[in-house]
Amino acid sequence: MPEAVYDSQKELELVLERCNEAVREPGIPPGLPEGFSGTLGHFPVYFPEEIAHAAGLLPMALLGGGNRMEMKHADARMGSFVCSICRSTTEMGLNGSLKDLSGFVTHPICDAAKHLAGIWARNLPDQVSQILYLPQNVNTPGAVRYIAAEYQRLRGVLEAKTGRKVSDEALRASLRTYNRNRALLREVYALRRDAPWKLSCTESYLLTRARSRMPCEEHNALLERALAALAHRKAPAQDKPRVVFVGGFCEQPPLEMLEAIDESCYVVDDDLLIGMRWLTADVPEGGDPVWALAESYVERSAASPVQHDARKSKEGYLMEMLRGANADAAILTAAKFCEPGLDDQLAWSKHFDEVGVPYLVLEFEEKMTSFEQMAMQVETFAESLLFALA
């Protein structure tokens, strides 16, 4: 039989189809992958998935209900002023979509997110329901020790749930798997910066998000296939402005919104799913693995509106994103009712006014379904940029 000819475009389509299929339904995918005894749901932004992975629990980033979910329960359980992702997460907890989780972990990123732990405890008492207290002060000496203690606590909670010890060796193996994932995602983003015509923001987003519903090992294999296929991709560069997208660190914009932006702009960097890319370099694989994870959180990590770090002002890190990606402008988004996002959106826009960076302000909700007006705004913005840059 003749050997099949490698078709890079077909290969990329297959990979993206697998990613699409994985993230299409916001609930738990059917059937547990081999080697896992349960699933652990975690809320954005960052969660040390390696600990769950080593405990034999499939880490599942809960990224909201998207724009096809019908709200039947959450409207009566959360005020109208709470953001969509908290409401849809609650809905999934109450409508049975997440009833088979072994547990749910949230973080002190905002007060609505912290309340999810109480909602979980009241309504799904058989599941582990925890707040992982990642610190808002990472600058005081002692922060690494505190985070390591918090990770050890989580390790103990998961051991108690699964009845299985989590050895240092298992943790180191998980670190290696995730380090590979981090390296591959860095390559994806480097490609976006260097040749954005080869990989759209929407495609890159799907490639990244797929990890939320599959083992990291499978995700690594998909990313390797995608990057190999992209190396062969023939796509001509178009006359589009280079922009940075921010505001997608927690609640996720609908795919249609990203597609609308892709139509008119090259998004050369973004903060979409930043928690899945939080650690910006490999975690040291020698020594104490828990300490290594904690130390990486403090010393080699990204930034977001919900993490205070005296070394990274909000304006400073966004300007660094623009410089690093050689971007012409920024799209400053915020999820509706997201207080940290709305606060920083204003701060960024005022800063850009001062330093003369063009920007577009957009507000979104994961549940939005109409994009025509937004697409028109983006198109007009892109045209004005091209005119100014010409």
Add this chain to the structure above:
Amino acid sequence: MTTATASRPETEKSAFDPRVEGQRLIKEWYAELEQANELGQPVANVFVMGNAVEILRAFDFKLVFPEINSLQTGVRKSSEEYIRLSEDYGMSPDVCSYVKADVGLILKENRHPVGRIPKASLAIASNMCSTFIKWAEIWERWLKTPTFVLDLPGQRAAGWQVRPGDAQHSADSRWVEAQFAELIARCEKITGKKLDLDKLAEIEDRVNRMVGHWNNVMMLNRRTPAPYNAMLDGLTYIGIMNVHRGTQEGVDFMRRLEQHLEAKVARGEGRVKDERFRLLFSGTPCYVSMRRLVELFENWGGVFAYSDYLTFAAGGMDAAELRYDTSRPLESLAEVTAIAAQRGLSNQFFAHERLAQQIRDYGTDGVVFHGIKSCRFVSSGMADTREFISRLDVPTLYIESDLIDPRYWADAQIKNRVDAFFEALGQRGSRRAS
């Protein structure tokens, strides 16, 4: 929870009027603040939850409570002017109205209805309310105020049992103490003074005495009739608990308040003339309509015997019978701060546990939940908590408005809901009648 004190019931002729005395102390505090910058005194912006006030007082910082500034714009019916200024500047209608009033204050060059608010040389923002940090970032960005984020490990899960001295508490306390060490170094740099541990111990001793009286004040409202309304009189009391935490004036106020209320209890005198229903209030007040809110309930003979606001907005020490060990002031400060953060502040995220207990402690006939449009800290889990409490066969009412934004106070709608609640309560009968 009672802390024994050698207090003697005041006579009916007592001159002590908590409301008048409280207003006097607040007025004097603002008058002092007005002069602070001119006198070259160090000034710190702090919040009511997790603030290390004891350390700041040991360095003679003058304390600005931006939350109190904002609520005072509400009490004085001028909040809308400040809020609109910030919205015109670009702030979203969907963020905390306290923050917006404060941004309005900055835009008005610190001119507040009570006087001029001084510029701070330091701000401390804890993580107990996430908005504190975003708020401090505004000062950091706009006013170049040096900011210290005090990260307090909170309650991690329902049924969380942390006891003083256990391994979890020790680990959490070490983290808090490490941050205090850095904060102290910053204070020393700002003030040019070294920390005086004896002075810190004296301040802590005064806080201990204040909290002792405060606990007894809370206990007195378990009596029927309740001598005060937690959501009206109580607001003055927590104002003093915050503004005068660790001062002799604060100790004196709380001591006299306890005596005053003991005397009322001895006379069988309640806040409401004919107390029919004892209620628990969950959430924060609407400061633009606080008297109206209470009136709607008192007209039906309903009194708020307790509110979780009195705990989390007063530092949370009452929640766990906490006292500083003044023989080791710094270590003890970290230990108490760590446990208060878990039992008295961040337990808001698991509010059903505390409410279920307080319903019993205060013999309440029902719980009123006040959802605050712009405060996710108190409100995000409230409707679900209400559902949980309803399952305990406790009548509940949910109303919604805002902290200080008068545009969200819908009087007729709220009154209708309150009236319907009391009609249902009336049919059910109060606990005392059964």
